[in-house]
Amino acid sequence: MRKIVLLCNMGLSTSALMKKMRAAAEKEGYECTVNAYPISEAMQEGQDADCLLIGPQVSYQVEKVKAAMPGKPVEAINMKDYGMMNGAAVLAQAKRLIGD
Amino acid sequence: MEGMELIAFQIISAAGTARSMFVEALNLAKEGKTDEARQIISEGEECFTQGHKAHAELLSKSADGETIVMDLLMVHAEDQMMSAETYRMFAEELISLYEKLNSK
Numbered sequence: 001m002r003k004i005v006l007l008c009n010m011g012l013s014t015s016a017l018m019k020k021m022r023a024a025a026e027k028e029g030y031e032c033t034v035n036a037y038p039i040s041e042a043m044q045e046g047q048d049a050d051c052l053l054i055g056p057q058v059s060y061q062v063e064k065v066k067a068a069m070p071g072k073p074v075e076a077i078n079m080k081d082y083g084m085m086n087g088a089a090v091l092a093q094a095k096r097l098i099g100d
Numbered sequence: 101m102e103g104m105e106l107i108a109f110q111i112i113s114a115a116g117t118a119r120s121m122f123v124e125a126l127n128l129a130k131e132g133k134t135d136e137a138r139q140i141i142s143e144g145e146e147c148f149t150q151g152h153k154a155h156a157e158l159l160s161k162s163a164d165g166e167t168i169v170m171d172l173l174m175v176h177a178e179d180q181m182m183s184a185e186t187y188r189m190f191a192e193e194l195i196s197l198y199e200k201l202n203s204k
Contacts, residue, residue, distance in 0.1 A: 013108075060124050079117045083114060
């Protein structure tokens with residue numbers, strides 16, 4: 001069971017993406033949990049995540065999160081996919097990061 | 101995805117990316133890389149314009165007499181835009197300041 005963590009400003013806009021990703025995962029039969037949190041909770045919630053995806057509004061913190069969690073795959077969510085709330089595409093991004 | 105919600109996300113994505121780029125630009129200027137900083141500001145402005153275009157759709161609907169319902173998500177989108185623009189304005193001033201400081 002893969003744990004995917006989404007991080008953004010307040011968890012507001014990313015929670016919509018979270019729902020879409022969950023739906024896409026269910027459709028594909030990919031076992032994972034997808035949860036959205038405010039970036040301020042990155043350390044607490046990201047500890048046991050398989051990958052962390054960062055929303056565009058806080059993508060300037062990608063390096064900071066990477067440094068705080070060495071070895072964990074961290075990447076900014078693709079801008080277009082985020083704008084279109086493309087759950088399947090961002091799920092694919094997560095899978096690529098995890099190496100699935 | 102419903103029309104308004106999609107527009108909101110497009111704005112949030114574009115303005116948010118722009119804002120992140122403006123933050124990165126300022127960080128580069130702090131390190132003395134003012135040329136690179138200005139380049140990133142430029143790229144950020146291009147992203148911002150995309151958000152602006154999505155926003156223009158809303159303005160046009162509004163002008164046509166359609167009621168735009170301001171829900172929490174749309175307020176967030178507007179916030180992102182204003183925050184990005186304000187940050188850019190200050191970032192540009194500070195980059196010039198860092199340039200002056202670094203040249204001493």
